[in-house]
Amino acid sequence: MQSEPLFLESVLHEKIWGGTKLKTDFGFKIPSEHTGEAWLISGHKNGVVTVKNGPFAGLSLAQVWQQQPQLFENNDATQPFPLLVKILDARADLSVQVHPNDAYAKVHAHDLGKTECWYILAAEPGAKLYYGHTAKTQAEFDEMLDQHAWQKLFRTVAVKAGDFVYVPAGTLHALGAGILALETQQSSDVTYRVYDFDRVDETTNTKRALHLADAKAVTTIPAPPAEIINTQDNHQNILPLAHEKYFDVFHWLITDSYAFKKQAPYTLVTIIAGAGKLIIGNNTYSLTKGVSFILPANITTWRIETTTKIEAIASNANQ
Incomplete structure (x- = not known):
């Protein structure tokens, strides 16, 4: 699939x-x-x-x-x-x-x-x-x-x-x-x-x-x-916010392009500011403020690109 x-x-x-x-x-x-x-x-x-x-x-x-x-x-x-x-x-x-x-x-x-x-x-x-x-x-x-x-x-x-x-x-x-x-x-x-x-x-x-x-x-x-x-002074692409019993939570900040590798079975993402593109293989998806999506287990790499700035909160389950 x-x-x-x-x-x-x-x-x-x-x-x-x-x-x-x-x-x-x-x-x-x-x-x-x-x-x-x-x-x-x-x-x-x-x-x-x-x-x-x-x-x-x-x-x-x-x-x-x-x-x-x-x-x-x-x-x-x-x-x-x-x-x-x-x-x-x-x-x-x-x-x-x-x-x-x-x-x-x-x-x-x-x-x-x-x-x-x-x-x-x-x-x-x-x-x-x-x-x-x-x-x-x-x-x-x-x-x-x-x-x-x-x-x-x-x-x-x-x-x-x-x-x-x-x-x-x-x-x-x-x-x-x-x-x-x-x-x-x-x-x-x-x-x-x-x-x-x-x-x-x-x-x-x-x-x-x-x-x-x-x-x-x-x-x-x-x-x-x-x-x-x-996180206001954060300049990291991926800033860990929580590593707890039930979940990990991260703040993503991309100002140009950033390539991700799978770190968990699946990842939950909500765009909280800005706009850009999610690129998976040969497919491109539009990202705008308020969009939420899940990156399932069969996606091992992806890239986010933006001409300005894009912020997201991402999480994964630990149970």
Whole structure:
């Protein structure tokens, strides 16, 4: 079979905190002015993307994963596609939340756990993340949750475009208002809300549910500090951002031409700035901002060319 990348059609999700930047900044056809997420690369049942090109056009990523395991060097197609890549537009603060690890999620949610990371695409002046908490013991954490002592409990950290933050399962966290971020995560949709700023859902006219018992059970105590990598001064073609249990993540920066060699069974790529060409053998594919694709296992070399500059976030699964 001819070696060909899998270009993907994103799935858009409306959110109470979402806005319009997925349209204005990335050109997506958003369903409303409260669009919070574009699921770019996903085999998860809550937002399975489809292949747009080649012999698998029209099939979902989940179907290709199961039916063509050789494209991923996948020895167990009964397991779900392991990663999910999305862009989030935080017009308002997201709920402060925590995700479980694999063991807890398997028992309580019949899903994978959710370790994730953020690459900050844009941030308005003064934008911040909620990351971690101040409690030193489980008893102190539980008491602050029971008393709704949110200002005392939450830690915040300022961020800017180009920052990268790793968010392991068990970390209390949220994107703050004015942030546009690319998220690479385990393929999971399990979220336990701790605080939602007393917002009322316009559809149901009720506050969204909190999950304090689950949060008490899964939150890491004490919380580790946020470690931020900034890529603004990066001049490397390939800058490693994360080498963790579930994934590796890289920032690609090409200002002319760069030849790549396969380093993993398959590679996930999203273009976050600029435009250029992907060249594989005798075939050339157009790359523009917001395009996402997978380089499957049968592609061992490729080249990206640009007349200006092109940036991408790339990742591969480690499980």
